[in-house]
Amino acid sequence: MSPDDPPITLTAFAGFRRIAHGTKAEVLAQLRELGDVPSCLVFDDQTGAQLDLDLREMPDADTPHAGHEHRDEAPRGVGRPKLGVVAREVTLLPRHWDWLGRQPGGASVALRKLVDDARRVHADRDTVRTAQEATYRVMTAIAGNLPGFEEATRALFAGDEQRFGNLIEAWPIDLRAHLQKLSAPVWSRA
Structure with a gap:
């Protein structure tokens, strides 16, 4: 960690x-x-x-x-x-290994820099995807048989906060509150 x-x-x-x-x-x-x-x-x-x-x-x-x-x-x-x-x-093509070998510090340093750069550039997208997947896993395990489940899932992955909220409004309060908490990064970064 x-x-x-x-x-x-x-x-x-x-x-x-x-x-x-x-x-x-x-x-x-x-x-x-x-x-x-x-x-x-x-x-x-x-x-x-x-x-x-x-x-x-x-x-x-x-x-x-x-x-x-x-x-x-x-x-x-x-x-x-x-x-x-x-x-x-890590499995790469020979041209990738050649390029990495020519980088200052070698392949390991270059890969760490590339990963860090990608994490910074895609941080918001990754946060949204992680929140969607976490919310979906909990929804599937607990709410799979509740009315509006499939439509709520579509709204979650479409980034439609209002529709998602409307569809889970009738769900049990503890579950609804938890799903809203888990999905909050989806709406704040969309």
């Missing part, structure tokens, strides 16, 4: 009701407080990915990556792990 990444938060739903929200440790604590925890779905708020939590798990708050094992991370070892540099395989 880089310093630029937003804090990882989770939200748990039992049916259409939000029953927990916060960091992984906070959500685990809230679910434990409920005692006989109803069947619930837990989502990563940034990606909309559904997670399986073990209520017996005790995350170590002092560990920087505690509670983040649901993120895909490359195995450590090759590269400079202390600096966060991780080696992975």
Whole structure:
């Protein structure tokens, strides 16, 4: 996790009701407080990915990556792990390797610069796409059978905030509020 990444938060739903929200440790604590925890779905708020939590798990708050094992991370070892540099395989055509080899600092430095430039240039587009996908994942898992689901999905990906809002207006309040929160970057950057 880089310093630029937003804090990882989770939200748990039992049916259409939000029953927990916060960091992984906070959500685990809230679910434990409920005692006989109803069947619930837990989502990563940034990606909309559904997670399986073990209520017996005790995350170590002092560990920087505690509670983040649901993120895909490359195995450590090759590269400079202390600096966060991780080696992975990249497949390019010979002309690409030739060009990269002629760049100051070599292929790795050139690729890092290209990626950083692309992240800056496409930051708004990537933020919108990420918010749309997260909202869609949660909608699909919880609201797939609700009236207007398909039309709301179309409005979400079309960037039509008013239509999206109108279509989910009759949905349960906790679900509606969560979907509005997840989709907010779509509307603010459209």
